Amino acid sequence: MRSLIVKFVVFIVIACGMALAQSTAQKAFDTMKALEGAWVGKSASGATAEVTYRVMSGGTALMADQKFGDEAMTSMFYVQGDTLLMTHYCPSNNQPRMRATVSPDGKSVLFDFVDATNLSGPQAGHMHRALYVFADADRYSEDWTWRQEDKDSHMHLEMQRKKQ
Secondary structure, three states, rough: OOHHHHHHHHHHHHHHHHHHHHHHHHHHHHHHOOOOOEEEEEEEOOEEEEEHHHHHHHHOOEEEEEOOOEEEOOOOOEEEEEEEEEEEEOOOOOOEEEEEEEEEOEEEEEEEEEEEEOOOOOOOEEEEEEEEEEEEOOOOEEEEEEOOOOOEEEEEEEEEOOOO
């Protein structure tokens, strides 16, 4: 009986430790999943943005339907092991995959280019980086970097949760 109690206590300690040891990637993904819903925003030049986030596939993926000006695109966020990844489905007909780096305070997530499908070469235009900075439950910003022929251009958006 004593052996059974010791095994049970060890099991509980291990289970509690695993629950508390949530990866940085999973924490960042949970922060991103809290974006679920409709958002509106503008760039510094006045271009409009609309993004709708939906948690998908039993909570294992987050889909962002994005409209920046007259361009529509989709991004999918997901955790693979201890890494938060994004695949961006771009109207330029390529699909960059980006790996996240999470700030120590968890308030920003920087996605950097890893590879892409349907990209004719490294000089071809593609989304290369995306920075998300979380202000509070109703405000965040996005800063996207488009890279073409080793030249970067940025689009910064201030987003606000759409009130129903």
